[in-house]
Amino acid sequence: MGMTITEKIMAKASGKVAVTPGENVWLNVDILMTHDVCGPPTIGIWKKEFGDQAKIWDNNKVVIFPDHYIFTKNEHANRNVAILRDFAKEHDLPNYYDVGSYRYKGVCHVALAEEGYNMPGTVLFGTDSHTCSSGAFGMFSTGVGNTDAAFILGTGKIWEKVPESMKFTFDGQLPVYLTAKDLILTILGDITTDGATYRAMEFTGDAVFALNMDERMTLTNMAIEAGGMNGIIAADEVTEAYVKERSGKPYEIFNSDGDAVYFAEYRYNVNELDPVVAKPHSPDNRDTVRNVQGTKLTKCYLGSCTGGKLSDFEYAARILDGRKVSVKTHIVPATTYVNEQLDKRTYNGKTLRTIFQDAGCIIEQSSCAACLGGPIDTVGRAVDRDVIISSTNRNFPGRMGSKQADVYLASPLTVAASAVKGVITDPREFIS
Amino acid sequence: MNTIIQGKAYVLGDNIDTDQIIPAEHLVYSLSDPEESKKYGHFALSSVPTEQAGLPNGRIPFINGENTESEYNIIIGGSNFGCGSSREHAPFALMKAGVKAIVAESYARIFYRNSVDGGFVVPFESVNGLKKSIKTGDEVEIDLAKNQITNKTEGATYKLKPLGDVMPIIEQGGLFEYARKTNMLG
Numbered sequence A: 001m002g003m004t005i006t007e008k009i010m011a012k013a014s015g016k017v018a019v020t021p022g023e024n025v026w027l028n029v030d031i032l033m034t035h036d037v038c039g040p041p042t043i044g045i046w047k048k049e050f051g052d053q054a055k056i057w058d059n060n061k062v063v064i065f066p067d068h069y070i071f072t073k074n075e076h077a078n079r080n081v082a083i084l085r086d087f088a089k090e091h092d093l094p095n096y097y098d099v100g101s102y103r104y105k106g107v108c109h110v111a112l113a114e115e116g117y118n119m120p121g122t123v124l125f126g127t128d129s130h131t132c133s134s135g136a137f138g139m140f141s142t143g144v145g146n147t148d149a150a151f152i153l154g155t156g157k158i159w160e161k162v163p164e165s166m167k168f169t170f171d172g173q174l175p176v177y178l179t180a181k182d183l184i185l186t187i188l189g190d191i192t193t194d195g196a197t198y199r200a201m202e203f204t205g206d207a208v209f210a211l212n213m214d215e216r217m218t219l220t221n222m223a224i225e226a227g228g229m230n231g232i233i234a235a236d237e238v239t240e241a242y243v244k245e246r247s248g249k250p251y252e253i254f255n256s257d258g259d260a261v262y263f264a265e266y267r268y269n270v271n272e273l274d275p276v277v278a279k280p281h282s283p284d285n286r287d288t289v290r291n292v293q294g295t296k297l298t299k300c301y302l303g304s305c306t307g308g309k310l311s312d313f314e315y316a317a318r319i320l321d322g323r324k325v326s327v328k329t330h331i332v333p334a335t336t337y338v339n340e341q342l343d344k345r346t347y348n349g350k351t352l353r354t355i356f357q358d359a360g361c362i363i364e365q366s367s368c369a370a371c372l373g374g375p376i377d378t379v380g381r382a383v384d385r386d387v388i389i390s391s392t393n394r395n396f397p398g399r400m401g402s403k404q405a406d407v408y409l410a411s412p413l414t415v416a417a418s419a420v421k422g423v424i425t426d427p428r429e430f431i432s
Numbered sequence B: 001m002n003t004i005i006q007g008k009a010y011v012l013g014d015n016i017d018t019d020q021i022i023p024a025e026h027l028v029y030s031l032s033d034p035e036e037s038k039k040y041g042h043f044a045l046s047s048v049p050t051e052q053a054g055l056p057n058g059r060i061p062f063i064n065g066e067n068t069e070s071e072y073n074i075i076i077g078g079s080n081f082g083c084g085s086s087r088e089h090a091p092f093a094l095m096k097a098g099v100k101a102i103v104a105e106s107y108a109r110i111f112y113r114n115s116v117d118g119g120f121v122v123p124f125e126s127v128n129g130l131k132k133s134i135k136t137g138d139e140v141e142i143d144l145a146k147n148q149i150t151n152k153t154e155g156a157t158y159k160l161k162p163l164g165d166v167m168p169i170i171e172q173g174g175l176f177e178y179a180r181k182t183n184m185l186g
Ligand code: SF4
Pocket: A068, A107, A108, A109, A128, A130, A303, A304, A305, A306, A367, A368, A371, A372, A393
C-alpha cells in the first residue's frame, strides 16, 4: 500500500520501513523551536525533570526566537526574554536570536524559513501551534506544549500518532484578486475548525505549486485552524531554490504515492472562488467579502506569521499605491528581514515602505504584536468594541485583545482594499 | 490513580479555545513559582463570553472575586475543546483552578496532549454530547473503571470513551513519570 509524504517522513524519522495512520511512533526530532512565551516554562520543566546538570540533546538543533511579547514595559514579559537569554548563554546555544541585538528576527515561523531551518524531509517540533507552517517545505512540523518540548530538549525524541491525511487540490491559475489566504479560509469554511483534528492536511495542484514559499506557508500555517496536526506541500524546484539559497544542509524530497490512502479529498477550481473573510469569532465562519461589504471598521491590521510576510506586503502595496487609508492601519512586518525588504522591494518604481507611508499606514517593529493581543501596551491591540479586519489567523473572542472586539480575517488584498474605504471592501473594486 | 473523580460540573459550549481558557495577556507569569502561578487559576476561563460561561444559562463566573480556585472541578465541554494556541498554560490554568477532569465531545490535539503529557487534568471523551444532560452546578461523578459519568443531581449515567493509548501515561501522572517507569530515560 502506498504512503503519503507525511507517512514517509514519519517512517524515516522513527526508523521504520512503513507506518500506518493511528499507530503511535517515537520520532527523532531534527529541530526544536521555542519562543518567549513557551520557552521559559519548557526550560523550567526540563530543569526539574533532568536535573541541574542536565544536558541538551543537541545544542545545534535548538532554535529560540523571542518574538511574542517583545516591545513592552511588562516586567514579567521582559523577565521571560531574560530567562531565554540566560539559558542560551549557559548552554552555549548558537541558534538564539536575541531581541536588542543585530541577530533579532521576529516571528518564529517566518524566521525559521528565512534562516534555513526548514528542510524537506525533516522533522521539526515547536512550542507554538503554528509550527505547522514549516510543512510548506515538504517536511513534518507540528506544535507541542511545554512538557513535550522539555522531553525533546532532553532526549531528541517524542511520541506522535501517525495522522490520517486529507488531500486538498487547487486546480487552475490563481486570479489576481485571490491569495493563498482566500484558499485556506475557503477550506476552513468547508471543513470547520475541527475538520482535520489529528490529521495531516496535504495541499497540492497547479495553483499551489505556482505559489511562492511565503504563500505556501500561508496555507500550511492555518492547518492548525482546522485542528490539523500538520500541513504539508511536496517540495519542488521552488522549494529547492529557496532552501539552497539559505542552507547548505542535506535534505530529502518525499512525494505521496499514487495509491496512498486519504481520509478525504477536496478539489477546487480557483477560478470559481471568491475573496472571503472569516467573520467573528471563528476562523471557519467564512463568508464572501461581498456579503459583508460595507461593514464599518475601526482598525486594519497587516501582520503575523500568516499575513506579515513579504508577499503579503507586496499584495497590499498593489492596492495602497497612490491611495490613502481612511482608518487606522497597522503594518507589522513579521521579521526584521521583511522589514528591511520594505525598503528594497518596489512597486511602480516606489519602495513598499514609501507606498505604505504615503498611504498613511503606521509601520511597526517586527514581532507578533497584536496578533495575540499581548500585554496592554502592545501596538495595534484590539480595544473595547473595535471592529478590525486583519491578515492574521485567529479571531476567537479576545484573541487580539478585547473580547468585545469583532475581528474579520481576510487576505492582505482584502485588508488593503478595506483600509482604503474604511469599510470591508472586495479587492476587485481595485484590481481585476 | 484514583478511579473515582467527583465534584461540581461547569458546562461550556463547543470550540472553547485556549485564548478563552487563559487569555494571552496573562501568559507572562511563572508556572513554577508557587505563589505567582496561582494567577493562572485566578484567570482561568476568563475570556469565555459571559453568555456562554456556565451553561445552560451562562453568566456564572467560574472564579469568584479574587479567588484563585473555582468551586467547580469538572468541566463539561462540547466539541473541539482546547483548540487554538499550543499554550500548555491552558490545562495548567484549569488544574490551578482546581479542575480534575474534563468531559468533552472531542479535543484539539495539542490541548489533549498537553493535558495528558503534563499530567494536569484527565481529558475524557463522552460518547454523546452532555451539554443538555448536565447543568452547571450539578454534582457529577466519573468512574474510570466503568468508563461512565453519573449526574448525581439528576440521577442519570452516561458512557465515556475508554482513555485507550494514553491510559498508561495518565496512570503514571505524565510523560516524564511514564518515561521513567518504562526506563526510557535511562
Ligand atoms: S504571529 Fe501570531 S500566530 Fe504567528 S506565532 Fe506570533 S502570535 Fe502566533
